[in-house]
Amino acid sequence: MHTEFRPVQLYRKRTITLITMLVALLALAACANATPASDAEQAPAFTLSAANGGDVSLSDYVGDKPVLLYFHMAVG
Numbered sequence: 206m207h208t209e210f211r212p213v214q215l216y217r218k219r220t221i222t223l224i225t226m227l228v229a230l231l232a233l234a235a236c237a238n239a240t241p242a243s244d245a246e247q248a249p250a251f252t253l254s255a256a257n258g259g260d261v262s263l264s265d266y267v268g269d270k271p272v273l274l275y276f277h278m279a280v281g
Contacts, residue, residue, distance in 0.1 A: 248274070
């Protein structure tokens with residue numbers, strides 16, 4: 206067993222963990238300070254087909270909670 210390398214490996218793991226935590230905290234801080242979009246930055250009105258066969262319009266959700274648009278880029 207190579208016990209002389211264990212402190213170096215432990216140091217690397219701790220360093221990577223600390224850097225990852227720092228990046229995550231900086232990202233959260235940036236999101237917390239974000240300002241809402243102005244009228245010029247709002248999404249345009251649209252209507253799409255829903256998975257259940259109906260239609261979904263962005264205007265159906267105006268004034269409700271924020272809307273997250275997710276487009277899956279899979280084939281098919």
